Amino acid sequence: MAPQLRTLEAREWDTWYRTLERAFGGPPTPPEARGLWQSLTEHDRSVGAWDGDECVGTSGAFSLRLSVPGAALVDTAGVTRVSVAATHRRRGLMTTMMRRQLDDVRQRGEPLAALVASEPDIYGRFGYGMATQQLSTTIDTARVRLEVPAGTGTDGVRLRYADPVAALTACEAVYAGQVTGRPGMPARPRGWERLAVLAPQGGGDGGSPLQCVVAERDGATVGYARFHNTPQWDVSGARGMIVLRDLEAGDPGGYAALWRFLFEIDLTSTLVAQNRPVDDAWQHLVSDVRRCERQLRDGLFVRLVDVGAALEARAYRTPVEVVFEVEDAFCPWNEGRWQLVGDAHGASCTRTRAPADVTLPVRTLACAYLGGVSLTALARAGLAGELKGGTLARASSAFGNEAAPWLPHSF
Incomplete structure (x- = not known):
C-alpha cells in the first residue's frame, strides 16, 4: 500500500523530526535548537507520510509575510522540512506531498509559496523559480582596507559589545526596519529572532561563542553585527578569522562603522561572510575587491500560487x-x-x-x-x-x- 499522508499531531513530532534528520544526515540537532524548532512548528501545516507505523516522509510550512517590490508584505507559505526516506524514493511521494501542500496554500488564500532548496533540481518541476541569490566572501583583511568616505556619519556612532541574547530586542527592531526596503526578507514572527543566537559555537571550527557588537547613535541602536572569532597562529604570528553571521544597519554611518570594526579586529587577517546581498555596499568600500573572494549561490525559490x-x-x-x-x-x-x-x-x-x-x-x-x-x-x-x-x-x-x-x- 502507498504511504498515507496525514496532518501532524503534537505527540508525533519527535518521530516526524527524526525522520527529517535521518533524511538529511549528520548529527542530531542540538537540544536548544530542537526545542525552538518544535515550538515554531505549525502542526496544522505539517504533514507526515506513514507506512504503517513508520514515518517515511515529511513536509511543512510556516505562515510568513514576505517583502516584495513596493514595500508590501505578502502572505507566503514558507515551505520547510521536506524529506522522503531513502527506502521510499521514486514512488511519487514527493509529488503527492507537494500537490497536497499547494492545494492547501491556495485554500488559505496565500498568493506565494517560497523555500530554500536542498536540491534545486527537485523544485523546478513544481513551479518554483530561483528569485534571489546570496553572496559569500572571504576577505584578506591583512591586505584589503575598508575605506569609509568623509561625511558617511561614522563619527556619531558608538560601538559596544553586547550579550547576544540581551540585545535581541534592540537588534530585532533594526532588522524589522530593513524588511520592506529589500524584497525577499521575511517579517519574522514572534520567537524567530531566537534562531539568530543558536549559531553553533565558533561556527563548528573551534572559534569563540557567538559575539555581538551593536552600533548606537544618540543612545539608540542603529545596527548590529553577530560573529565568531576563530584564533589561528603560524610561525609568522596571528592569523585569526572572523566569521560573520549577520549584520544589519539602519543608516550608512552605522553600516560602515560595523564593517570597519570587523576589518580591524586585532590578531585576525581573514573575514568570512557566508550570506550577504549581491549588492552589499562593502564591495564599494574595499581597497582591492579582487582580494575579496566572492561567490554566488541560489537563495530563495518562489512559487506563484x-x-x-x-x-x-x-x-x-x-x-x-x-x-x-x-x-x-x-x-x-x-x-x-x-x-x-x-x-x-x-x-x-x-x-x-x-x-x-x-x-x-x-x-x-x-x-x-x-x-x-x-x-x-x-x-x-x-x-x-x-x-x-x-x-x-x-x-x-x-x-x-x-x-x-x-x-x-x-x-
Whole structure:
C-alpha cells in the first residue's frame, strides 16, 4: 500500500523530526535548537507520510509575510522540512506531498509559496523559480582596507559589545526596519529572532561563542553585527578569522562603522561572510575587491500560487501594461491569459481574452517576481517568448527593483 499522508499531531513530532534528520544526515540537532524548532512548528501545516507505523516522509510550512517590490508584505507559505526516506524514493511521494501542500496554500488564500532548496533540481518541476541569490566572501583583511568616505556619519556612532541574547530586542527592531526596503526578507514572527543566537559555537571550527557588537547613535541602536572569532597562529604570528553571521544597519554611518570594526579586529587577517546581498555596499568600500573572494549561490525559490493575486500584490518600477500567457501544468488554475496593469503605486492583474504579448511558464514569472532576475535574461535562455515587439523589454524594466532581493536566513 502507498504511504498515507496525514496532518501532524503534537505527540508525533519527535518521530516526524527524526525522520527529517535521518533524511538529511549528520548529527542530531542540538537540544536548544530542537526545542525552538518544535515550538515554531505549525502542526496544522505539517504533514507526515506513514507506512504503517513508520514515518517515511515529511513536509511543512510556516505562515510568513514576505517583502516584495513596493514595500508590501505578502502572505507566503514558507515551505520547510521536506524529506522522503531513502527506502521510499521514486514512488511519487514527493509529488503527492507537494500537490497536497499547494492545494492547501491556495485554500488559505496565500498568493506565494517560497523555500530554500536542498536540491534545486527537485523544485523546478513544481513551479518554483530561483528569485534571489546570496553572496559569500572571504576577505584578506591583512591586505584589503575598508575605506569609509568623509561625511558617511561614522563619527556619531558608538560601538559596544553586547550579550547576544540581551540585545535581541534592540537588534530585532533594526532588522524589522530593513524588511520592506529589500524584497525577499521575511517579517519574522514572534520567537524567530531566537534562531539568530543558536549559531553553533565558533561556527563548528573551534572559534569563540557567538559575539555581538551593536552600533548606537544618540543612545539608540542603529545596527548590529553577530560573529565568531576563530584564533589561528603560524610561525609568522596571528592569523585569526572572523566569521560573520549577520549584520544589519539602519543608516550608512552605522553600516560602515560595523564593517570597519570587523576589518580591524586585532590578531585576525581573514573575514568570512557566508550570506550577504549581491549588492552589499562593502564591495564599494574595499581597497582591492579582487582580494575579496566572492561567490554566488541560489537563495530563495518562489512559487506563484495565485498568479493574479501575486502580481497585484507588488508594485512596478516603471508603468507596465502587458498580457501574459501563463503555462502552469502543476497548478492549472493559473493557466491562461492575465492582463497586468501597474506602476509604482500599485497594480491590477485580471483574466483576459485579449491577445497575449508574452508567453512564459509560471516558473519564469517566479524567477522575476522579486526583481532580481530580468525577464529579458530569462527570455534569452528560452524561458519566455515575445509575441508583440517591445513588450518584453518594458515588462522586464517594470519588474526590476532598486535593491537586490535577498533572503537573510533559511527557514
